[in-house]
Amino acid sequence: MKIIVLMKQVANKDAVLRVSGDEKWIDESNISQQTNESDGYALEEALRLKEAKGEGEVVVCTLGAQSAKTVLKDALARGADRAIHVVADNVNQMSPYRIASAIAGAIRDENADLVFTGLQSDDASYGQTGVILAELLGIPHATIVIEVDRASLGDSLRVKRELESGWYQWFSYKLPALLTIQSGISQIRYASLKGIMAAKKKEIRDVAAAADGFDGAQKIEKVYLPLKLKQTQMLGGGDAKRGAVELVEKLKNEVRVL
Secondary structure, eight states: OEEEEEOOEEEOTTOOOOBOTTSSSBOOTTOOEEEOHHHHHHHHHHHHHHHHHTOOEEEEEEEESGGGHHHHHHHHHHTOOEEEEEEOSOGGGSOHHHHHHHHHHHHGGGOOSEEEEESSOSSSOOOOHHHHHHHHHTOOEEEEEEEEEGGGOSSEEEEEEEOGGGOEEEEEEESSEEEEEOTTSSOOOOOOHHHHHHHTTSOEEEEEOOOOSOOTTOOOOOOOOOOOOOOOOOOGGGOHHHHHHHHHHHHHHTSOOO
């Protein structure tokens, strides 16, 4: 049983964010970084599956600059067996397709039984990378996984997915498969002192991100802080009925919610 877990380095939740000079992303020069929240839960589920099986290997993978190795070292300290670092700069300017394509090239020969990703990243929040990666690898996928039936692990795996309007779905997936994990699915473990020491001896393999001419026709044009504007409109001129009619017209034609 081999499980690959994708992990991403993002800005700390408490960091004060400022837009970079080119207005293409935030200025990351003086802010602390952390592991993407849902990716931490994905790692925890992988470790628990390995423990339930009593054997196997958990491989963590990230795409980013050299600073992203911090995420991998933390994952190794928590119990992952080895790591793959897909080295790439300007990751925030890469589309989900390009990211998924680079990762697919790095992990395809691993022939993993399962690939886990977080549901979405805390910065861009596209929620597309895992789904596109499954398509590129030619394996089935499940999104918004909120529970994994570890007792069902064999040639297939039974998982619980969150649907719309409070509905849920249990479904069995033939392996290999890819799952995107929702935050809060379990209690994340901390890295122990023993784990931190052991992580120093574990392998981190660097892989150059493969070039791909197709960028998925998607790019960031501009990043900016929300504008705080107060615009008050008086409707109906004091007549409640006329105001109600004008409000409905605005909701229908301007806001388009009716």
